[in-house]
Amino acid sequence: MLHCELEKHKDNLEQKVKEQTRDLQDMVERLQCNEEELSVQNEELRVKKEELIVQNEELEDLNLKLIEANRHKNFFLSTMSHELRTPLNAILGFSQSLSMQYFGMLNEKQIEYVNLINSSGSHLLDLINDILDIAKIDAGTVILNIESFCIHEIIEVVNSMIKTQYIAKNITCEYVIDSNISIIKADIRRFKQILINLLSNAHKYSLPNTTIKIEVSKVADNVIKISIIDSGIGIKKEDLKNMFLEFYQTDHTRDQALGGTGIGLALTKRLVLLHHGEIGVESELNKGSTFWFTLPIVDSSG
Ligand code: ADP
Numbered sequence: 232m233l234h235c236e237l238e239k240h241k242d243n244l245e246q247k248v249k250e251q252t253r254d255l256q257d258m259v260e261r262l263q264c265n266e267e268e269l270s271v272q273n274e275e276l277r278v279k280k281e282e283l284i285v286q287n288e289e290l291e292d293l294n295l296k297l298i299e300a301n302r303h304k305n306f307f308l309s310t311m312s313h314e315l316r317t318p319l320n321a322i323l324g325f326s327q328s329l330s331m332q333y334f335g336m337l338n339e340k341q342i343e344y345v346n347l348i349n350s351s352g353s354h355l356l357d358l359i360n361d362i363l364d365i366a367k368i369d370a371g372t373v374i375l376n377i378e379s380f381c382i383h384e385i386i387e388v389v390n391s392m393i394k395t396q397y398i399a400k401n402i403t404c405e406y407v408i409d410s411n412i413s414i415i416k417a418d419i420r421r422f423k424q425i426l427i428n429l430l431s432n433a434h435k436y437s438l439p440n441t442t443i444k445i446e447v448s449k450v451a452d453n454v455i456k457i458s459i460i461d462s463g464i465g466i467k468k469e470d471l472k473n474m475f476l477e478f479y480q481t482d483h484t485r486d487q488a489l490g491g492t493g494i495g496l497a498l499t500k501r502l503v504l505l506h507h508g509e510i511g512v513e514s515e516l517n518k519g520s521t522f523w524f525t526l527p528i529v530d531s532s533g
Pocket residue numbers: 428432433436461463464465466474479480481482486487490491492493494495496497520
């Protein structure tokens with residue numbers, strides 16, 4: 232009996248040893264398989280790393296070429312703009328003298344054509360000046376001349392200047408200026424340029440007999456925000472992200488007919504960024520637009 236049980240126990244044990252040996256063999260096989268997979272994956276990783284290194288080098292190369300191309304573009308633009316401005320100034324000067332009839336009387340047709348030469352010339356000169364400004368800013372050669380000035384005065388001056396160009400539209404301008412803000416610091420010429428661009432767009436795209444609001448408020452201790460709010464034609468949602476791109480116009484035919492070039496906002500953005508400010512737009516089609524910018528350099532009188 233005892234012998235029989237011992238035999239049975241031995242059989243059991245042998246069976247278990249067999250099973251465990253099989254399991255062990257399975258594990259070893261799996262490990263071998265994993266090892267092979269790992270080495271394949273390792274090889275793939277090595278190839279990918281090499282490809283990345285090559286792509287990185289190509290990217291750096293491309294970047295250098297882009298910087299060089301940009302330098303050439305800016306040099307070309309600033310040289311061309313200078314070359315174009317000289318003869319253009321002569322055209323403008325002589326056409327102005329002619330229209331003033333210094334050299335003899337002109338008939339109606341001649342006056343009309345001379346005035347056309349003059350207004351087209353001034354338009355072209357504005358465009359050249361804007362392109363030259365953009366090229367100079369991109370080339371990093373513009374140095375701001377920061378001065379203290381009274382913001383109320385500058386807004387008044389700019390607004391009355393723009394208003395005279397749009398007198399027929401009978402647009403009212405309303406100011407809401409935080410009473411704590413009086414003297415601010417910025418480059419006056421550039422500050423005026425920013426205001427002129429935004430305010431003339433607001434006039435251009437406003438309907439007759441409406442109101443434009445200029446709001447100046449403090450958004451932080453040393454930051455002011457200037458908003459130009461119109462109730463004009465507004466801008467479609469999908470156009471908003473492109474508003475500050477060069478030559479972007481929401482309706483090319485209409486905007487060109489209104490004398491636009493699509494460069495004003497691109498230049499305005501650069502001028503604001505030069506002052507370490509921010510610029511943005513909110514708008515609703517057929518309701519109106521708010522173009523705003525911030526200026527971090529504030530010296531309030533209070
Ligand atoms: P321009 O006015 O010379 O065409 P801008 O760069 O100043 O160029 O403006 C680009 C475009 O943005 C305009 O052509 C117009 O389509 C749109 N835009 C600018 N300001 C306004 C505004 N206040 N309301 C509606 N559309 C505007």
